[in-house]
Each structure stands twice: as C-alpha cells, then as structure tokens.
Amino acid sequence: MKRTYRYTIVFEKDEDGVLIVSVPALPGCYSHGRTVEEAEQNIQEAILCYPEGLQEVGEDIPMEEELRFPVTKPIQVSLAV
Structure with missing residues (x-):
C-alpha cells in the first residue's frame, strides 16, 4: 500500500x-544542488531512500506535525547606532 x-x-x-536542502522532520536527510530545481529533485530522491534505513532498524516513517517548524516573517526595526 502506498x-x-x-x-x-x-x-x-x-x-x-x-x-543545501534538508528535511527537518527526517533527521539526517540532506541533499544539495546548484539550482533550486536540482536540489529539489535530489532531496526527493533522498526522501524516497529514507524509509529503507528506517525499516532496517524497525522504526516508523516520521510524519511532519503542523507548525512544528518556525514560521518566518520579515520585520522592520529601528536601532540607535
């Protein structure tokens, strides 16, 4: 079943x-590329291989939890220098 x-x-x-591209929900799952497209394709391949390692040690595939990761938002501040 998929x-x-x-x-x-x-x-x-x-x-x-x-x-350098990583998947925070999958510890140690990294890849790289010279362009966004290449890096994205490479990380998809890394993600597909990730479950094989988990199966070898009897672990489940991690699910990403909503809002588990920081949300970035630009802000503007004035500093006295």
Whole structure:
C-alpha cells in the first residue's frame, strides 16, 4: 500500500553558492544542488531512500506535525547606532 507524506524542505546556500536542502522532520536527510530545481529533485530522491534505513532498524516513517517548524516573517526595526 502506498501512502502520501508531505514534508517541509529547507534550502540554504553554502559558501560556494551550492544549495543545501534538508528535511527537518527526517533527521539526517540532506541533499544539495546548484539550482533550486536540482536540489529539489535530489532531496526527493533522498526522501524516497529514507524509509529503507528506517525499516532496517524497525522504526516508523516520521510524519511532519503542523507548525512544528518556525514560521518566518520579515520585520522592520529601528536601532540607535
């Protein structure tokens, strides 16, 4: 039986400009790419492989909980310098 899971992915650029992408709900699930599209495709492949490792140690596939991760919102502040 196939089941659909939804996960938040996080993109960050390293010092060489390569995009590092991770899945906070799946500890240790990382990938990378030179473009957003490449990084997204690579992390999808990593996510598909992730359950294999869990099955080997008898663990369930983690589900992402709503609002588990920080929500970012830009704010403006004035500082006296």
